[in-house]
Amino acid sequence: MSDPNPGTVARKGNGSRYLFLFLLGLVIGAVGVVMALRAWDARKDHFPESLMHVQGWHMGQLSKAVEQNRCAATDTLPHLKALRTTADDLERAFPGLADDQRFADAASKMRGTLDGALASPPLNCTAVAALNKDIGADCKACHQDFR
Incomplete structure (x- = not known):
């Protein structure tokens, strides 16, 4: 075609x-x-977020220790020491809040609670659970004001 x-x-x-x-x-x-x-x-700056994650992880490990009935000082002291060490960095992690008296008081109260726990470590799960509740209350007080 x-x-x-x-x-x-x-x-x-x-x-x-x-x-x-x-x-x-x-x-x-x-x-x-x-x-x-x-x-x-x-x-x-990821430091503040990371600090909160690390502290939350150690708090979770204390809760797991209570759940698993592993509350000897050898199980809980490493987490308490880590929480105390990281509590020293709270003001540095949140420099905008360091001058706020409420924040300084909350950070100081948390360090005081942890210092008391390290001076007289909890030796049974009831004491660890109570301590974890006290530390959580210190955290909550700050988070309610500044989150």
Whole structure:
């Protein structure tokens, strides 16, 4: 068969090209947004958040010790020492709150509770549970005011 209009050329649509460029732009834009968000996050100070996570983990370990009935001083003292050590960094972790008297009092009260626990370690699960409740109350007092 012969073409009735030999001078006309069949035209293909450019839709697939536009779709490809649109998808390529979306991918490049998504990569750019992720890179920008990661750069923004890298500039943030993660110390306060990390300090709270570490303290929370040690509090959780004390709770687990009570649940597992493993409340000897050898099981609880490492966590109490770690909590006391990290309590020294509370003002440094939150420099914007260091001048607030309520924050300073809450941090001091927590250190006092931990100092008392280290001076006279709890020797049974009832005492560990009570101590964990006291430490939690010190944490809660601060979190209610400043979270």
